[in-house]
Ligand code: SF4
């Protein structure tokens with residue numbers, strides 16, 4: 001544990017607008033991380049997870065996703081702006097770690113590198129889960145107590161022995177299957193998350209991606225996110241829906 005650096009990193013993340021901050025020891029997921037991103041990614045024993053809560057007004061509008069103003073607002077404010085804010089936070093924290101003599105890699109907030117599995121080099125949700133910030137739901141989204149799944153995530157992988165002493169939260173989906181039922185292309189199997197199990201067991205990412213492509217051809221733009229919108233753990237925090 002290196003208290004001063006931990007405090008500095010968390011403070012800087014908050015200052016830059018992070019709503020969530022946590023540190024994870026990645027040892028329990030080493031094999032799965034290597035399988036997804038290779039040894040270059042799996043060489044890092046720790047991760048810092050940062051999240052930015054989405055505006056409820058943007059998420060609550062998602063059922064009206066044929067409306068161009070809903071599409072444009074969501075894509076701009078819930079994807080592009082938030083992703084670039086996350087990238088700025090992870091870049092800054094990685095710089096602080098490097099200045100202290102540690103190796104650190106900021107993982108881009110949104111980037112698909114494996115065109116077959118439609119996965120990124122590293123799962124932000126896995127880091128956030130191992131940092132104790134939430135559980136991975138049947139939607140494959142990270143569900144938090146404070147905002148449900150209405151959060152976007154970024155990660156810094158590092159060699160710094162940060163204070164990664166949180167326990168992952170237990171899954172709290174229970175009998176709920178609202179995200180499974182609302183998906184227009186039945187992309188979710190409804191299986192609960194198990195550490196190390198490939199995502200394909202729970203989520204057919206290609207069906208989701210093809211749905212986006214089809215809608216883009218039909219109306220020129222697309223968003224969906226109904227699985228994010230419907231989760232009761234997020235909806236209960238929205239004043240728009242009370
Ligand atoms: S974004 Fe839409 S299509 Fe994709 S998994 Fe969620 S509900 Fe299904």
Ligand code: SF4
Nearest residue numbers: 137138173176179231
């Ligand atoms: S909608 Fe229900 S099943 Fe899906 S992630 Fe949220 S709580 Fe879990």
